[in-house]
Amino acid sequence: MTLSRRDVQDIAHLARLEITEAELPVYAGSLSAILAFVEQLSKAATEGVAPMAHPLEGQVQPLREDCVTESDHRDRFQGNAAAVEAGLYLVPKVLE
Amino acid sequence: MSLHLESASAIARGLRARQYSSVEVTKHFLERIDRANPSLNAFITVTPERAMEDARRADARLARGEGGPLTGVPIAHKDIFCTAGVLTSCGSRMLSNFIAPYDATVVERLAAAGTVLLGKTNMDEFAMGSSNETSFYGPVRNPWDGTRVPGGSSGGSAAAVAARLAPFATGTDTGGSIRQPGALTGLTGFKPTYGRVSRYGMIAFASSLDQAGVLAQSAEDAAHVLAAMAGHDPRDSTCVDAPVPDYAAGLDRPVKGLRIGIIREFFGEGLEEGTGRAVRAALDGFQAAGAKLIDVSLPNLPLSVPTYYVVAPAECSSNLSRFDGVRFGHRCTDPRDLTDLYKRTRGEGFGAEVKRRVMTGTYVLSAGYYDAYYLKAQKVRSLINDDFRRAFREVDVLMGPTTPTPAFEIGAKTDDPITMYLNDIYTIGANLAGLPAVSVPCGLVDGLPVGLQIIGPHFSEDRLLAAAHAYQRETDWHRRHPPLFT
Numbered sequence A: 001m002t003l004s005r006r007d008v009q010d011i012a013h014l015a016r017l018e019i020t021e022a023e024l025p026v027y028a029g030s031l032s033a034i035l036a037f038v039e040q041l042s043k044a045a046t047e048g049v050a051p052m053a054h055p056l057e058g059q060v061q062p063l064r065e066d067c068v069t070e071s072d073h074r075d076r077f078q079g080n081a082a083a084v085e086a087g088l089y090l091v092p093k094v095l096e
Numbered sequence B: 001m002s003l004h005l006e007s008a009s010a011i012a013r014g015l016r017a018r019q020y021s022s023v024e025v026t027k028h029f030l031e032r033i034d035r036a037n038p039s040l041n042a043f044i045t046v047t048p049e050r051a052m053e054d055a056r057r058a059d060a061r062l063a064r065g066e067g068g069p070l071t072g073v074p075i076a077h078k079d080i081f082c083t084a085g086v087l088t089s090c091g092s093r094m095l096s097n098f099i100a101p102y103d104a105t106v107v108e109r110l111a112a113a114g115t116v117l118l119g120k121t122n123m124d125e126f127a128m129g130s131s132n133e134t135s136f137y138g139p140v141r142n143p144w145d146g147t148r149v150p151g152g153s154s155g156g157s158a159a160a161v162a163a164r165l166a167p168f169a170t171g172t173d174t175g176g177s178i179r180q181p182g183a184l185t186g187l188t189g190f191k192p193t194y195g196r197v198s199r200y201g202m203i204a205f206a207s208s209l210d211q212a213g214v215l216a217q218s219a220e221d222a223a224h225v226l227a228a229m230a231g232h233d234p235r236d237s238t239c240v241d242a243p244v245p246d247y248a249a250g251l252d253r254p255v256k257g258l259r260i261g262i263i264r265e266f267f268g269e270g271l272e273e274g275t276g277r278a279v280r281a282a283l284d285g286f287q288a289a290g291a292k293l294i295d296v297s298l299p300n301l302p303l304s305v306p307t308y309y310v311v312a313p314a315e316c317s318s319n320l321s322r323f324d325g326v327r328f329g330h331r332c333t334d335p336r337d338l339t340d341l342y343k344r345t346r347g348e349g350f351g352a353e354v355k356r357r358v359m360t361g362t363y364v365l366s367a368g369y370y371d372a373y374y375l376k377a378q379k380v381r382s383l384i385n386d387d388f389r390r391a392f393r394e395v396d397v398l399m400g401p402t403t404p405t406p407a408f409e410i411g412a413k414t415d416d417p418i419t420m421y422l423n424d425i426y427t428i429g430a431n432l433a434g435l436p437a438v439s440v441p442c443g444l445v446d447g448l449p450v451g452l453q454i455i456g457p458h459f460s461e462d463r464l465l466a467a468a469h470a471y472q473r474e475t476d477w478h479r480r481h482p483p484l485f486t
Helices: A005-014 A024-043 A074-078 B008-016 B022-040 B048-063 B105-112 B155-162 B179-185 B219-229 B273-288 B301-322 B338-349 B352-365 B370-394 B417-424 B428-433 B461-474
Strands: B043-046 B074-078 B116-121 B169-172 B188-191 B212-216 B259-263 B292-296 B397-401 B437-445 B448-455
Touching: A005 A024, A005 B352, A024 B301, A024 B352, A024 B370, A024 B417, B008 B022, B008 B048, B008 B219, B022 B043, B022 B048, B022 B074, B022 B116, B022 B155, B043 B155, B048 B116, B074 B105, B074 B155, B105 B219, B116 B155, B155 B169, B155 B179, B155 B212, B179 B188, B179 B437, B179 B448, B188 B219, B188 B461, B212 B219, B219 B437, B219 B461, B259 B273, B259 B370, B273 B292, B273 B397, B273 B437, B273 B448, B273 B461, B292 B370, B301 B352, B301 B370, B301 B417, B301 B428, B352 B370, B370 B397, B370 B428, B397 B461, B437 B461, B448 B461
Parallel strands: B074 B116, B074 B169, B259 B292, B259 B397
Antiparallel strands: B043 B116, B169 B212, B188 B212, B188 B437, B397 B448, B437 B448
8 A cells, every 4th residue: 555645645634633745755655664564464364353452351341320520620620721711722713 | 879779679678677768768869860861861850849748758657657668769750641730741742831730540559659759751752662762852862872772662761760760660561662661771671461550640542552560670679569550440441440469479489380481483583693592591591490481372473563553553543632732732823723723733743753653543544444454453453362362271471582682773763663663573462462561681682681571361460570580589680780870
């Protein structure tokens, strides 16, 4: 699988990453090399093999009571935000 | 004072016997950091005031006779663990302004055990790397040879402990990030079973692989640290609710009769000669002590690197989507609109290797490619897991080298990601199967340390620690330290 500059642009857009013109051929090269490298997986016989998503099979997700366990830390958490106003996070205008 | 040449366990004993105070010990290590860190770059943040506060509190505990096996002993945390009120950068520009609002469970538990926080250690950006060269804060130098890498991604923790700037340090291991730097700096690097230690507050890279552990000077030290870190945490739903054994009490279990599987696939092409020789000599030592060596084959294990480089980037692309410039971390200036805010924030905030992995992950998860890459890799992961399961029907532990070569030179592998990825060829299998594994120093090759890797079944930490401890009673490789940092 060889990726073109255009492919890299599309992937970068999906991943919401700005990639400069100069970087495009560099990523096209290294991503193509990585895809070629992982291509060897296609040779493995996996018919009837169940996909493994988690290393501890059979472990069930524990449930807890649906009740409030946290106190309000809004001000502390928002101390790490670049732009807040009146307890709200600010982003560029979304609706015209 | 040569306190720094003592193990963490020995320092703790000295503290309980009131031979010295935690304040004295802490000052000693802070002075060593002041002197050596400018050349090693092992720490991103040093926390001297916090350290002195912690030390005074530990001394008060010790004075009341309430000291435990770690009380008053200084520690360094990998900068991936959220530490309340302290910069937690994860080695990234993205989080270079992030003051963690809370403690990771690992940080909280080790603080409760009475450890003293010296600072936060350098690491590959978001733990993505095997050489500590992808850090926004610059590469870490290997204390054994400053022109070489310490390994990664827990390279700062490894360099700090190897140069005895800290008695021990935390690390995380997604594909070898504790064991590989442990091997390359002459330390005991322990990665527990997936789910043994809480991941709460540990910045996520690949959630089905990430596990916290320790870089220590010995199996005995690792046993004490692991006992303090491990155990159920309701704040991490994958953290297993099973009792934590008394690891230190089990250290003296003899190796006589232990069935050791020698992984055939780990001794083939690519294994550097001196490294292979050191590992074989260690295996002979186990045999001489009464263990039984059994040749085993795990035929799908050679596929672990390509499997990992589909699964880990896929999980990373999902986990790192949270860095959007809105709630925390870097934010670009004057965004035109929301998409521009996301794209420029992430383009500026992430380094090249992180971007490469986010894009690899985005690609393998995208419509049309999901089955061919991601689903296929998950199936091969099953095959690798089955190989391990079959092997553990015949043997108690598996052994082999931790890395194919000793530490390489800074810059030697930065141009070709695949060459860099292959450095983790022997470590990734344990992560895919969620197994505990440890790297134990087993020799020097041209003055550079190499490691023996011991892998066990799920929750066999006690068995691995006892095997490592038995080896360390018979050898002194783990007591060697870099000649430049005496």
